[in-house]
Amino acid sequence: MLSTDESLLAQRWELLLPHRERLYRLARLRLTGHQDAEDCVQEALLRAANHRDLDAERVGPFLTSVTLRLCVDVYRRRERTRRFLYQHAFAPDTASGPEEAACAAAEGAWMLQQVQRLEGREREVILARIEGTSTREAAGRLGISIKAAEGAFTRARARLRRWHGASLTGG
Numbered sequence: 001m002l003s004t005d006e007s008l009l010a011q012r013w014e015l016l017l018p019h020r021e022r023l024y025r026l027a028r029l030r031l032t033g034h035q036d037a038e039d040c041v042q043e044a045l046l047r048a049a050n051h052r053d054l055d056a057e058r059v060g061p062f063l064t065s066v067t068l069r070l071c072v073d074v075y076r077r078r079e080r081t082r083r084f085l086y087q088h089a090f091a092p093d094t095a096s097g098p099e100e101a102a103c104a105a106a107e108g109a110w111m112l113q114q115v116q117r118l119e120g121r122e123r124e125v126i127l128a129r130i131e132g133t134s135t136r137e138a139a140g141r142l143g144i145s146i147k148a149a150e151g152a153f154t155r156a157r158a159r160l161r162r163w164h165g166a167s168l169t170g171g
Contacts, residue, residue: 012049015059020045023067030071035120040070081127082112114163122156125149 023044027037044066048054054062115126121144128138139149 009049012054015056016045016048016063019060019063023063026064027067027071030068031074033119035123036074040067040074043070077127078116081115081130110167111160111164114160117163118156118159121148121152122159125152126156126160129153 020041023041024037027040028034031037031040044063047066048059048063051062115123115130118126121142124142125135125138128141129135133141135149135153136146138153139146142149144152
């Protein structure tokens with residue numbers, strides 16, 4: 001037999017889950033990656049499930065609003081990362097001449113494109129590390145174990161190295 005809290009939680013999820021597919025379509029129209037859209041929907045559902053004063057009459061609009069805001073957050077995070085990569089990770093001011101500066105800027109743009117090709121945890125962990133956070137901090141922010149974050153970071157670096165090597169050899 002379910003306790004009162006478990007029963008209320010089950011009722012809450014019965015109220016929320018019918019909106020899942022609609023929210024996914026909404027997020028997918030705004031985001032390029034399946035994983036990002038799925039993450040936004042899951043986060044919106046969790047926020048609604050934990051919202052104390054959720055009005056059953058306004059669940060749909062509430063979920064829509066939260067999902068759209070989470071999509072905007074994804075774009076803002078990407079833009080911050082792009083700026084960070086251009087300003088810090090591939091700083092042209094370390095080059096000794098205009099040719100080196102141009103090459104460093106081109107390599108930075110290429111690397112950003114490759115990072116965006118990564119999916120899921122690999123992309124999230126590598127972006128967190130690029131921003132200067134530790135693996136431990138990235139794991140905490142993403143709600144995963146440190147070992148999972150380390151593994152995702154290692155796989156992402158290996159994948160980026162392979163892609164870089166292939167781009168140099170034309171393969």
